[in-house]
Amino acid sequence: MIARAVLALAAGLWLAAAARDGVDGWVAATDLPPLTIVTGAEVVARDGRLLRAWTVADGRWRLATDAGRVDPLFLSMLVAYEDRRFASHPGVDARAMLRALAQAAWHGRVVSGGSTITMQVARLLEDSGTGKLTGKLRQIRVALALEHRLTKGQILDLYLRLAPYGGNLEGLRAASLSWFGREPGRLTPAQAALLVSLPQSPEARRPDRSQQAAAQGRDRVLARALAAGLISAETAATARTEPLPTARRDFPRLAPHLTDRLRLSDPAQPHHATTIDADLQARLEQLAAEAVTRHGDRLQVALVVADHASGEIRASVGSAAYENDARQGFVDMTQALRSPGSTLKPLVYALAFDQGLAHPETLIEDRPLAFGRYQPQNFDRQFRGTVRVREALQLSLNIPVVTLTEAMGPERLMQGLRRAGVQAVLPGGGPPGLAVSLGGLGVSLEHLTGLYAALARGGVARPLSPLPQGGAEGERLVSQVAAWQVGHILAALQPPDGSAPGRIAWKTGTSYGHRDAWAVGWDGRHVAGVWLGRADGTPVPGAFGGDLAAPILFAALARVSPMAAPLPPPPAATLQVDNARLPLPLQRFRPRGAITAPGALPEIAFPPDGAQVALDGAPLLARVRGGTPPFTWLADGHPLDIATPARESHLPLPRSGPLTLSVIDANGQAARVTLTLAP
Template identity: 60%
Template sequence: MLRRSGLIWAVVALTALAAARDGFDAWVAATDLPPLTPELGVEVVARDGSLLRAFQVSDGRWRLDPGPVDPGFVALLLGYEDRRFYDHAGVDPWAVLRAGGQALRAGHIVSGGSTLTMQVARLLEEGPTGKVSGKIRQARVALALERRLSKPEILQLYLELAPYGGNLEGVRAASLAYFGKEPRRLTEAEAALLVALPQSPEARRPDRAPELARAARDRVLALMAARGVLAPDRVRAAQSEAIPSRRRAFPALAPHLAARLMRAKPGAIRIETTIDAALQRAAERLAARAVSGLAGQVSAGIVLADHQTGEILAEVGAANWRDGESDGFVDMTQALRSPGSTLKPFVYALAFDEGLAHPETLIEDRPMAFGSWRPQNFDRQFRGTITMREALWQSLNLPVVQLTQAIGPARLLATLRRAGARVVLPGGQPGLAVALGGLGISLEDLVAAYAGLARLGRPITLSAEPGLAQPRSEPLFSAVSAWQVMDILSGLTPPPGAAPNRLAWKTGTSYGNRDALAVGFDGRHVAGVWLGRPDGTPVPGAFGGELAAPILFELFDRLKRAPDPLPPPPPATLMVDNPHLPQPLQRYRPRDAVFAETAPDAPELTFPPDGAEVEAPGGALAVKLRGGTPPFTWLADGRPVALALRARETVLQLPGPGFVALSVIDAKGRSAGVQLRLR
């Protein structure tokens, strides 16, 4: 009977235990867990993965994705905080018993029984640490976390959320702030300090209480030595290492670009760029030095790109982005400003393309009126008869206005837009002043247009985001015309102290000395420099050649020891001096050079029509001409393809297939032209 009674009690006990277990499981399963994906700050990284700029989370805390963390730090953390982390289910009964026994013997709490998972539970809920109710809640959440997450996921949460004093959370933010380095490689002293700080993050802040921080670090190291984790000699060496005495600023390279990308990619945590961190630092130092001796609130902008790939390698939006007096918050790579004379090369390229001129063509630099407008040269002097090459070298205004009148200002704007530039006209309609900078364009777009020039007329979209730089479909002008302009610009005298023939380059100064610019390129890279005041106030004495050009050349010096050579002339390039040019190209004559009564007899292409797509087997194209005075000179993309023809109908042998600018010049210098696509 007793045996039967004992069996009944055993069954009752087991049933009670099972019921308790089931009730406990249900209690854990019913736990209302906090969100398990803490908000992380956005990070913008360079092409090599290094951090350019990090952003705080919405409440102002620095909390970043830990990324790779030194395994030695993780070993110290688990060895010090939770040796059975991979064995318990969220609560370690042996740690609880040990802590309780120590408290009974000492009469006060000697060590806590919290596991790493319990600490994560507290950090997720930002709960209290001392009250019994808080401990019970942490234990319940820890048990639920262990059922929901893997051990590596729980450890990851700790690495993201552990407090390190002030607004620092997570091992990566702490490592960057206290050591100025990523946590992927830490010394044993650094790792021990990062293990010790979360236990009392405010009291042990090394930037405020270095001695308390040192003592806490050394206790971690001593315990690791006692437990055999670290050898005594390594502990002594680690204890001799200095404690960081200040909190470092987080990286903030390319701050304007980083902020722009973050706004454009809501929800992204990691944003990759094509920026070269070393070049970015060099460019930012150059920008700061460029304005250091200038009076007033002068800022600077710099864009450096690889024009073969379209990747932006450095972009400086302001000389000092934190300086409110100089409007450092304004990104001067994106602001619309006057380009000054930097658009003149595009006018010459278009004129060469239409067969209106050649680099050795003579043109008049003398006083003249265009309606009511009488433009002046920058120095208010006139040179008389000079070559186109000399006119562009000296950046004269009268010759380029004549060419702009011939090609039409709308043609210049269309070319810039084909390069991907956004241009804004003050009056809405383009006038001749656009050639002298009478429009708004950003520095980045201006550099992109010069990239098209450097690529022999083939434009490309520039981008600081990997994979977004793409060649554009429509050419700006022919390769011959682009090379002719490139050849002229490479012959400009460089700033004092700079190596000659390193770059093809051009400067610009806007009306009233508001903007000083320099843009240039070699066979691989293109860059632009802007200096001025973001609010548009004039800067007396600011000239592109004196301020911006030296920075441009020094930027290329920082980029590489020797320039990449410019491309050779295309095979069709006409390389002769003025007396050996075709007679119509020896001296520039505007389209309206003849008297009005002879205007009806000006040459006119009747076939093919402008903009046509024409079959040209083997490049043979039939053309028809009306009017004009023979003999006729025919040009394709600025190079002669037929000389001294008297017939008005002929067959020309043209390069093809593809786009071609076809033009004809009669004996009196009058011309007509069309744009075609040959099939």
């Protein structure tokens, strides 16, 4: 008898093992649908907030998410309501299925479902039906196979991406943004409950169609959460009174021109992280819309704001509105090539300071001059005679800046633009002429703002970028002294709002024919650029940078921060004296050609141009031939030896690296070489 029982038990165990092995083989042989879920491309701000998203190919909103980015209360409610034994079952909850079958048999209808979260994922992956036995069996098989091949966390992530939420909303993140305008990482209990209930009846419970059905579904989830101890009775009662959304919200579309550009630059990249400040971007887009409202239906505006220390763009507004209207708002005017007018003048002066051609207190002539057949005029057609260089820049006089450009050569200005990362385009593609210093070329607002960022950064150029750049060092454009001198001059200009000067260094410009009005400036932390005009390039009668663009520049910087960050103090090497105490060659600028005696031009005999010199702590031996003594030697615009009659000098150079060595003779004639000093 005992032997017979033992044999029966052994046979039963063998049959169970065989059945188990058969089921395992059946599950292992399952062909799973693709598990890679395509999500819409997105661009996010520096804090991770969504700036812009796109639908997937079939027009559905489906965005990348995972359990780590979801409010924990939502996840707890989801498991408590949909699948209490999710953590322990193998994909199918036998107890829940038996309960569902018993209830259906007793009531004659389906009372509760037996599907697990894994079974729902199986159905969503291949859109298998649930009304037929074959569909349910297929879900069971796929669910068991998913549990064999994926972790519980991976299965939950698939659910969070695929669950339907009504209309073309798919996945929790798209639903949370559309119904509540927020990411799913922070949800109220009422919001979490509604989002748990919606996938069961995504169309019937849509709050924009049936507030009653949506409220009933939400409240059932809250009741289950209360019973499970996830929320208190007080929290549940408060959540039931929270208003439901009545309509879907638009998905974010901040910085549309920039986000379009980033997506087109790398279409295969689903996620683009930027340095954009979402709140600042929204404030400046509002400012842009306000700026054009009183100026007809064709005036357009663009703005760029960046952190000039890092080169990271904080806001980029391509137009006042992203629309195909009379303003042609779809055109990104931060990238369009336009004439910069007088906004290149600060670079000309900085280069001239560096080369020993001038100092802010140098006297320069503002009188009628002809350079061959080119006869520049001031904007107001007036001449002011002898002025200080400081005044020439502040008054934006044309003749002095052209005179300086002629002295150093327009190609040097073009080289400076290239070092600053400015892609300047000359009309006709010919060699640069003197008119480039007055805006006779095309640049973009983003590149022009980057040029001013280099001046704000102490003369080091680093291209602006909306993408994280890391710790790029940048390239020396002008010396720290020259950059500070230009900024100090521009900061003394009277702000358009009548406030006290000294907080912001700024410059305006107006292109020929009043086609473009500009204002660019910086404080101790941020740089901003503003362009106004018409996208089609037609003139805007009466448009001046000082009248139109400057107030927007100051308003933009005020929206960055109500208190401007202070500008830096002068570098230690800055020569701050009045004109009478300047070295004689720097007291008055004399144009090239003023000295006609043969052999009068100075030339640096040693060291040669481009030399690499190892000083080992000793002074640099420098020699000059030609020219008229006394001589003044300068390194990056900083005087080293003033009015020396000797043609040979020993110059103390305290730092290593690249520098420009200049010598100026008694007649104001200069020569210069570029050196690299070894440490």
